[in-house]
Structures are given as structure tokens and as C-alpha cells.
Amino acid sequence: MTDKIRVIVADDHDCVRAGVRRLLHATPHIEIAGEACNTHDLAELLDVCECDIVISDIGMPGLDGASNAVPFLRRVLRGHAHPAVVVLTMICHAHMMSGLLHLGVSAxxxxxxxxxxxxxxxxxxxxxxxxxxxxxxxxxxxxxxxPQLRASVLSAREWEIFQLYVQGVAVHEIAKRLQRSGKTISTRKRTAMRKLGLETESDLIDYARKIGLI
Structure with missing residues (x-):
């Protein structure tokens, strides 16, 4: 490989960034394009640095002041020709991990x-x-x-309905917007919850909050 893989490393712990830096410096085909200690700095880096991969913690200060970088990573993954995202974390909650895969996190x-x-x-x-x-x-x-890997968890339509619902759009409004019956929307919402292992409305809201949808 002649072209090096350009990586940005984002973590609010100096020791973690130092460890990742040491590891990547010892890997000939990888170069560090930049480092960030919070989501604000990561956003600025992405504006000025070309990179192939973002390695990011999710429990670091976000743009809104909360200790959650997921909403920002979600915006990155929605962008055109975005870098791949590798999450490096100590949070090992199964539904959280599944949600990150749904958002498009690669690893x-x-x-x-x-x-x-x-x-x-x-x-x-x-x-x-x-x-x-x-x-x-x-x-x-x-x-x-x-949870399953993102390719087999929810269909595109189930994921769309799920996102609209947790953002406060009522079932009848979703039905009107998508030109489907209220019964169909309710069924797909229940199917999405079952696939994600969510049993109650409270579980649904908690899950959505953890992955940065609300």
C-alpha cells in the first residue's frame, strides 16, 4: 500500500490518545491527521483535515455540552463522502452498540x-x-x-418510522406522511422494537436517547 490511511483520533483522555498515537505511529501504512479532546475540536478538525477514518470515543463532551458525542457522529455519518467511523469506548451496552451500527458506525x-x-x-x-x-x-x-448487525436489524422503512416516532411524530402523522395506514405504521413500529429487544415505551425512549436520536 503506497497511500497511507489518514486517521483522526478523538478522546477526552490524554492517556488514551497517547496510547492510540503510539500504536498508529508504529503502523507504517497509517498516519495521524489530527487529534481532538472533545466534539467541538473534532468538528473543527473535520472542516480542515482530510481523513479516511475517525477513531472516536462516545463519552466525551459534545457540542451541546452533554457528555455524548453520538449526535455529532450521527451528523458526520449523514454527510456526503464522509470518513468511516471507528468507535473506541468503555461503554459495552448491547442496545447502544446495535444503535451505533444502525447509525453507520463501521467498527x-x-x-x-x-x-x-x-x-x-x-x-x-x-x-x-x-x-x-x-x-x-x-x-x-x-x-x-x-441485537443483530445493522444490515439485518431493521428495514429502511422500519428505521424511518422508528426515528420519526422517537422524535415526537404521532403514529397517525407518520401514516399520513408515508401514505400508509395507521395500522401498518403501528405494526412496523412494534416490529422495530422487537428486533431491537425493546419492550416498553420507556425502553424505546431510553434507547433513542443513548444513540443520540433525541
Whole structure:
């Protein structure tokens, strides 16, 4: 490989960035295009630095002041020709991980896993694959209602209905907007909840908040 993989590293802990920096510097085909300690700095870096991969924590200060970078990463992943996103985190909640995959995150690496996992995640993200490190995979496989990978969880229409509903759009309004019956919308909403392992409205709202939809 002649062209190096350009990576931006974002984490609010200096020791984590230092560890990732050391690892990537020892990998010949990867170069660090920039570092950020919060979401604001990450946003500024993405405006001025070309990169292929963003490695980001999700529990760092967000643009709205909360300690949640997910809403910003969601906006990045909606952009045209966006970089791939690798999440590096200590949060190993199965539904949270599933939600990140739904948003388009390419890889999730638990900070407790080996350093080799991060290199594997970068390679997978670069080729359009989906990668989960060992701790993340175990957490997702051992939950009572294990979420699936993003390609098989919700259909595009189920995901659209789910997003509209958690953003406060009533079922009858969604039905009118999508030109479907209220019964169809309700059925697809229930199907989406079942696939995500969500049983109650409270579970649904909590899940949506964790992945930055509300």
C-alpha cells in the first residue's frame, strides 16, 4: 500500500490518545491527521483535515455540552463522502452498540481489548466492513435479546418510522406522511422494537436517547 490511511483520533483522555498515537505511529501504512479532546475540536478538525477514518470515543463532551458525542457522529455519518467511523469506548451496552451500527458506525472497539483489535477495526472500516472487538461481540451475544448487525436489524422503512416516532411524530402523522395506514405504521413500529429487544415505551425512549436520536 503506497497511500497511507489518514486517521483522526478523538478522546477526552490524554492517556488514551497517547496510547492510540503510539500504536498508529508504529503502523507504517497509517498516519495521524489530527487529534481532538472533545466534539467541538473534532468538528473543527473535520472542516480542515482530510481523513479516511475517525477513531472516536462516545463519552466525551459534545457540542451541546452533554457528555455524548453520538449526535455529532450521527451528523458526520449523514454527510456526503464522509470518513468511516471507528468507535473506541468503555461503554459495552448491547442496545447502544446495535444503535451505533444502525447509525453507520463501521467498527466498535472496547478499550479493554488488545491493541491489535484497533488495527483490525481500521482495516475493516476502510474496506466497508463491520468489525466488533471481542468484548463488544461477547456483550452483544450474551444479552437476553441479542441485537443483530445493522444490515439485518431493521428495514429502511422500519428505521424511518422508528426515528420519526422517537422524535415526537404521532403514529397517525407518520401514516399520513408515508401514505400508509395507521395500522401498518403501528405494526412496523412494534416490529422495530422487537428486533431491537425493546419492550416498553420507556425502553424505546431510553434507547433513542443513548444513540443520540433525541
Amino acid at each position: 466498535i472497539v472496547d478499550k479493554r481489548d488488545t491493541t491489535a483489535a484497533l488495527i483490525d477495526a481500521i482495516q475493516a472500516a476502510l474496506t466497508g466492513g463491520v468489525y466488533l472487538s471481542e468484548q463488544v461481540r461477547v456483550a452483544m451475544e450474551t444479552t437476553d435479546t441479542p
